[in-house]
Amino acid sequence: MIAEAGHYALVLALALALIQSFVPLIGARLRDPALMNVARSTALAQLLFVGASFIALVTLHVSSDFSVANVYENSHSMKPLIYKITGVWGNHEGSMLLWVSILALFGGLVAAFGNNLPLSLRAHVLSVQAWIASAFYLFILITSNPFLRIANPPIEGRDLNPVLQDIGLAVHPPMLYLGYVGFSISFSFAIAALIEGRIDAAWARWVRPWTLVAWIFLTLGIAMGSYWAYYELGWGGWWFWDPVENASLMPWLAGTALLHSALVMEKRNALKVWTILLSILTFSLSLLGTFLVRSGVITSVHAFANDPTRGVFILLILCLFIGGSLSLFAGRATSLKQGGLFAPISREGALVLNNLLLTVACAVVLFGTLYPLAMEVLADFKMSVGAPFYNLTFVPLFALLLLAVPFGPMLAWKRGDLLGVTQRLLAAGVAGLVVVAIVWAWTRGGSALAPLAIGLGVFVIAGVVTDLVERTGLFRLPFATTLHRARGLPRSAWGTAFAHAGLGIALIGIVCETTWNSEYIATMKPNDVAQVAGYDLKLDGLLERQGPNYREMVAQFQVSKGGEPLSVMTPSKRSFTTRGASTTEAALLTRGASQLYISLGDVTAEGAIAVRIYHKPFVLLIWWGPVLMAFGGVLSLSDRRLRVGAPKPARAKQRLQPAE
Amino acid sequence: MTLWFVFALMTVAAIFAVLWPLGRGGRDQNQGSEVTVYKDQLVEIEHDLAAGLIARPEAEAARVEISRRLLAADSSESALAPTSNLKWRRAAAVLALVGLPLLAAAIYVPLGSPALRDFPLAQRERGSGPGMAQSLENLVAQVEQHLEKNPTDGRGWNVLAPVLERLGRFDEAVRAYRNSITYNGESAERRSDLGEAIAAAAGGVVTADAKTEFERAHALDADDPKANYFLGLAAEQDGRKDDAANIWRALLAKAPADAPWRPLVQASLARVGGGGTMPALSNETIAASKDMNEGDRNAMVRSMVERLATRLKQNGDDVDGWLRLVRAYLVMGDRDKARGASTDARQAVANDSERLRQLNEGLKNLGLDG
Incomplete structure (x- = not known):
C-alpha cells in the first residue's frame, strides 16, 4: 500500500501542478485575489504530496521491499540503514524524485513565507514554478518512474553501486540539488517580472534571499562533491574538469554573477535587464546540468542514442524552458524601464566587471563541456577537454577577477575614486608582494607562477582586511568606537568579507596542493x-x-x-x-x-x-575556502535589513566611506 | 479496499487545496507592495545615518532617489484594484472537482499496480511461502540478519556456512567460512571446509585458492581426511595421477575401517590408480553421453568442458589438457571456441619450446593448424 500510495501522491502532485500552472495566471490577469491565492494552497498541497511520495520511497528502501523495481535494482537487505536511505537518491529515478521534492519545497516556502510579495507577483512566480514542476513530474512518471512494481518480488536486491555507499553521497546530491533547484525561484521571479512587465529595486529585494540560499547550497554542494571525489575515488584528485563537475560549476559561476548584479539592482536600481537575463541563464545552466548528468549523454553520445527516451524528454524540457524564457526576454526586455546611471569607475562598474569575467569564465566552461560532445555527434570523433584547456582560459580569467575583487567593495557607489582605492589597497598589495618574495626564496622549486598566485591569494585576503579596517576605523579611532562601528556594520558587509576571504584561501590551497604535492x-x-x-x-x-x-x-x-x-x-x-x-x-x-x-x-x-x-600540503584550504564563502552567504542571508546604496554626491569633495 | 479508501482521501485533500482559497474569496489581503519596500528603505537610511555608517550628504542623495521611486510606485499601484470574477472562480472549482480526479485516474491507472500489496523483507521472512526450502531460506535470512548485527559471532558463522553450501550459495558460504576462521580461530577442519566451498564455487575445480586452504589444513593436521582427499583431487586435475594415487592410498591406509568417506576415496583411487585413461572428455564419454536425453547431455558436456577450461586458465602447462579442450570444442561443433582455445594454449606454453612443439603437432592432428 505504501508503494501505491506514494505513486498516487506523485500523480496528484502533477494534477495540482497543472492547476497551479494556469488558474493563478488567469487570476492575475483578472486581478481576482481568490484565483491568485489558489497558487498558494496548491503549492503547499503539492509540497505535501511530493513529500509524502518521497517519504514513501524512503520507507520502501528502508524496509527492503523488492517488489518495487527501483528498490530491487539499487538496494540490498544487508546494506547499513544509512545507505538504504541515501540509496534513495543514489540512482536516477530516486534522484529525480528528490529533485522535484526540492522544487516543491522551494515553491512551498515561497507560498508560506511570501507574505511580503505583491499578490500578483506571487501568483506569477508560483505559476512559473508549477510549469517547471509539471514538466518534471511528467518526466518522472513517464520515463523514470521509481514506483514501478515487480509482480514476483525477488528475495534479494542488486545492491547500490559501492562507490556510492559513502557518507559523502548522503550529503552531496541533496546540497547540489538545493542549489540547482533554488535558482528556479529567481528564474520564476524573472519570468514573472517579464510577464508583468514591471521590475524594480523591490523585485531584487524579494529575490535576494532565494538566490542567496541557492548559492550557499550550491557552493557547499560543489565543495562536498569535490571532497568526496578526493577521498573516495582513490586518486587524490579533487577536481577533474569532467562534464559532471562542470555541470555544477557553470550554474555556480552564473549564480555568483547573479548574486552580484542583483545587489546592484537592489541598491541602485541599475542593471535590471541584465539581472533578469542572468536569472534565466543561471537556471538554464542548472537545467543543462541536470540534462548532462541524467540523460547519459556524457558516458557516450551513442549510449544516449541507444535509449533516447529520457534524454530526449529532458532535451525537450530544456528547449522549452530555455527557448521559451529567452524569447519572452527578447520580446519584453525592451519594455522594461531602464534603471539608474553610474560612472564606469564606481562600485556598479566594478560589479559589471565581476559579471563580465564570471560570465566569460562560465562561457569558457560551457564551451569546454559541450565541444567534445558536439565533435562526437558531428564528426564521430571522441576527444576530451581537460586541465590544459582550462589552465589557459579559465585560470587567467579568474586571476583577473581575483585581482579586481579587493577593489570592488572599496569603491563608492555611482562614481568612485580608483586612485584613492589603490592607495588604500597599497598595504594589501605590499603584503601580497612580501609573501611572493618569501615563498620564492623559500621553495625555489615548482612552478614560477605558484608564488605569484599565492601572493594574489594573500592580496585578496589582505584587501578584505583593509576594507574592514577602513570601515571600522581600526587604528584610526579609539578602540571602543571601532568596536561600536564593527557591531554596527551590516552583517551583509561581514558576509562579503568572509566570502571574498574564502576565495583567497581556496586559491592558496589550490596552488599549494598542485605545486608542492x-x-x-x-x-x-x-x-x-x-x-x-x-x-x-x-x-x-x-x-x-x-x-x-x-x-x-x-x-x-x-x-x-x-x-x-x-x-x-x-x-x-x-x-x-x-x-x-x-x-x-x-x-x-x-x-x-x-x-x-x-x-x-x-x-x-x-x-x-x-x-x-x-x-x-594545505589541501584542506581548498574546502575551507568554500565553507567560509558559504558562511559569508549565511551571514548575508541573516541580514534582514533592506539594502540601500547611498550614491556619492557629485560635488561633495570630502573623503567619506561608502555605505554598505 | 483500504488502498482505494486512502486514494479517495488523498484526492479529496487535493481538491480541497484548490477549493479553499476560492471559498475564502481572497479576504485576507496581507500582501507586500513596492511602496512598503521603499518606505522601509527610507527608514533604513535614517538608521544608517544615526549609526554613523553614512554621511549626511550621501543620505540626502539616497533619500531623494528613493522618494522618486516611491512616488512612481505609488501612482502605478493605485491603478490595480482587486476585482472578483465569479464565473472564473466557478470554472476553477469545476476543474478541481472533476478535472483533477479524472486526470489523476487517467495517469495512475495505466502506470500503477493497485492489486499488488507491499512485500517488505521483514514480512517475507516470517514465512509466507510454502514448502521446506522456503522456510530454510527464511531461517538463513534470520541468521544472516542476526550476523549483520553481531558480525563477530563465530558460532553463527559456523552454523550458517554449511547450510549456505548445501543451498548452493557457494560464494556466500566461502565468506561465512572465512568469517568463522576469523572469529573462531583456525583449525584444519575449518580450513578444509573453506577449501571445499571455494572449489564448489569454482564448479568443482580445485583452484589455486582452494588448494592453498587445503595445504594450510594439511599443515595443521596432516591426517585431515578432507584436506588429503582434495589435495589428491587437485593432483588428479593437474594431471599428476600418480601423486593423486599416492595421496589417496596413504589416506586409505590410515583411515578407520568404518569411515563413511572410504568408498568415495576408493572410487577415486580406482579412477586414477586403475591405470585407465582420464575419463573426462574423451571421445568415448561424449559418445556415450549421446544416449542421455538432450538436456542432460548438453549440461554434462558443457560443465565438464567449462571445468577443464577453468583449470587450464589457472595452470596452462598441461598440453594434453589443452588438446582435450580443443577436441571437445570441435566435437561440440564450436569451431570458433576451438580456435580461441588453441590460441590461448599457444600463449600459455609459448615460453616452453618443447611443449609448444607438442601442442602444434597435436593441433595439426586435429586439423587446426591455421
Whole structure:
C-alpha cells in the first residue's frame, strides 16, 4: 500500500501542478485575489504530496521491499540503514524524485513565507514554478518512474553501486540539488517580472534571499562533491574538469554573477535587464546540468542514442524552458524601464566587471563541456577537454577577477575614486608582494607562477582586511568606537568579507596542493617503510575484515615523523559480492591544513601491495575556502535589513566611506 | 479496499487545496507592495545615518532617489484594484472537482499496480511461502540478519556456512567460512571446509585458492581426511595421477575401517590408480553421453568442458589438457571456441619450446593448424 500510495501522491502532485500552472495566471490577469491565492494552497498541497511520495520511497528502501523495481535494482537487505536511505537518491529515478521534492519545497516556502510579495507577483512566480514542476513530474512518471512494481518480488536486491555507499553521497546530491533547484525561484521571479512587465529595486529585494540560499547550497554542494571525489575515488584528485563537475560549476559561476548584479539592482536600481537575463541563464545552466548528468549523454553520445527516451524528454524540457524564457526576454526586455546611471569607475562598474569575467569564465566552461560532445555527434570523433584547456582560459580569467575583487567593495557607489582605492589597497598589495618574495626564496622549486598566485591569494585576503579596517576605523579611532562601528556594520558587509576571504584561501590551497604535492607510488611488503615529505610510513601488515555487505582488506600503517610515532592509518579495499565490484577507501591523516593520503592498489602474488601515498600540503584550504564563502552567504542571508546604496554626491569633495 | 479508501482521501485533500482559497474569496489581503519596500528603505537610511555608517550628504542623495521611486510606485499601484470574477472562480472549482480526479485516474491507472500489496523483507521472512526450502531460506535470512548485527559471532558463522553450501550459495558460504576462521580461530577442519566451498564455487575445480586452504589444513593436521582427499583431487586435475594415487592410498591406509568417506576415496583411487585413461572428455564419454536425453547431455558436456577450461586458465602447462579442450570444442561443433582455445594454449606454453612443439603437432592432428 505504501508503494501505491506514494505513486498516487506523485500523480496528484502533477494534477495540482497543472492547476497551479494556469488558474493563478488567469487570476492575475483578472486581478481576482481568490484565483491568485489558489497558487498558494496548491503549492503547499503539492509540497505535501511530493513529500509524502518521497517519504514513501524512503520507507520502501528502508524496509527492503523488492517488489518495487527501483528498490530491487539499487538496494540490498544487508546494506547499513544509512545507505538504504541515501540509496534513495543514489540512482536516477530516486534522484529525480528528490529533485522535484526540492522544487516543491522551494515553491512551498515561497507560498508560506511570501507574505511580503505583491499578490500578483506571487501568483506569477508560483505559476512559473508549477510549469517547471509539471514538466518534471511528467518526466518522472513517464520515463523514470521509481514506483514501478515487480509482480514476483525477488528475495534479494542488486545492491547500490559501492562507490556510492559513502557518507559523502548522503550529503552531496541533496546540497547540489538545493542549489540547482533554488535558482528556479529567481528564474520564476524573472519570468514573472517579464510577464508583468514591471521590475524594480523591490523585485531584487524579494529575490535576494532565494538566490542567496541557492548559492550557499550550491557552493557547499560543489565543495562536498569535490571532497568526496578526493577521498573516495582513490586518486587524490579533487577536481577533474569532467562534464559532471562542470555541470555544477557553470550554474555556480552564473549564480555568483547573479548574486552580484542583483545587489546592484537592489541598491541602485541599475542593471535590471541584465539581472533578469542572468536569472534565466543561471537556471538554464542548472537545467543543462541536470540534462548532462541524467540523460547519459556524457558516458557516450551513442549510449544516449541507444535509449533516447529520457534524454530526449529532458532535451525537450530544456528547449522549452530555455527557448521559451529567452524569447519572452527578447520580446519584453525592451519594455522594461531602464534603471539608474553610474560612472564606469564606481562600485556598479566594478560589479559589471565581476559579471563580465564570471560570465566569460562560465562561457569558457560551457564551451569546454559541450565541444567534445558536439565533435562526437558531428564528426564521430571522441576527444576530451581537460586541465590544459582550462589552465589557459579559465585560470587567467579568474586571476583577473581575483585581482579586481579587493577593489570592488572599496569603491563608492555611482562614481568612485580608483586612485584613492589603490592607495588604500597599497598595504594589501605590499603584503601580497612580501609573501611572493618569501615563498620564492623559500621553495625555489615548482612552478614560477605558484608564488605569484599565492601572493594574489594573500592580496585578496589582505584587501578584505583593509576594507574592514577602513570601515571600522581600526587604528584610526579609539578602540571602543571601532568596536561600536564593527557591531554596527551590516552583517551583509561581514558576509562579503568572509566570502571574498574564502576565495583567497581556496586559491592558496589550490596552488599549494598542485605545486608542492609529493607522491610515493610503490609496491610494499609488510615492514617496509615509505618516506614521504618527512613522514615515515611503516606497513605493519594486511588483515581481512568482514563488513555488513562487503569484505575488506585493511592495510595498517604506522606513521611517524623524526622517529616519533604519530598515528596509525588504515586504508582498505572493499569488495562487494553482490555487484562484484570493489572500492578503495583511502586513509587520511590531517596535520593542520595538510593531509597524508594513502590508497591501496592490487595485491601481488608475493603478498606485497601496491600503495599510493600522497602528502598534500594545505589541501584542506581548498574546502575551507568554500565553507567560509558559504558562511559569508549565511551571514548575508541573516541580514534582514533592506539594502540601500547611498550614491556619492557629485560635488561633495570630502573623503567619506561608502555605505554598505 | 483500504488502498482505494486512502486514494479517495488523498484526492479529496487535493481538491480541497484548490477549493479553499476560492471559498475564502481572497479576504485576507496581507500582501507586500513596492511602496512598503521603499518606505522601509527610507527608514533604513535614517538608521544608517544615526549609526554613523553614512554621511549626511550621501543620505540626502539616497533619500531623494528613493522618494522618486516611491512616488512612481505609488501612482502605478493605485491603478490595480482587486476585482472578483465569479464565473472564473466557478470554472476553477469545476476543474478541481472533476478535472483533477479524472486526470489523476487517467495517469495512475495505466502506470500503477493497485492489486499488488507491499512485500517488505521483514514480512517475507516470517514465512509466507510454502514448502521446506522456503522456510530454510527464511531461517538463513534470520541468521544472516542476526550476523549483520553481531558480525563477530563465530558460532553463527559456523552454523550458517554449511547450510549456505548445501543451498548452493557457494560464494556466500566461502565468506561465512572465512568469517568463522576469523572469529573462531583456525583449525584444519575449518580450513578444509573453506577449501571445499571455494572449489564448489569454482564448479568443482580445485583452484589455486582452494588448494592453498587445503595445504594450510594439511599443515595443521596432516591426517585431515578432507584436506588429503582434495589435495589428491587437485593432483588428479593437474594431471599428476600418480601423486593423486599416492595421496589417496596413504589416506586409505590410515583411515578407520568404518569411515563413511572410504568408498568415495576408493572410487577415486580406482579412477586414477586403475591405470585407465582420464575419463573426462574423451571421445568415448561424449559418445556415450549421446544416449542421455538432450538436456542432460548438453549440461554434462558443457560443465565438464567449462571445468577443464577453468583449470587450464589457472595452470596452462598441461598440453594434453589443452588438446582435450580443443577436441571437445570441435566435437561440440564450436569451431570458433576451438580456435580461441588453441590460441590461448599457444600463449600459455609459448615460453616452453618443447611443449609448444607438442601442442602444434597435436593441433595439426586435429586439423587446426591455421
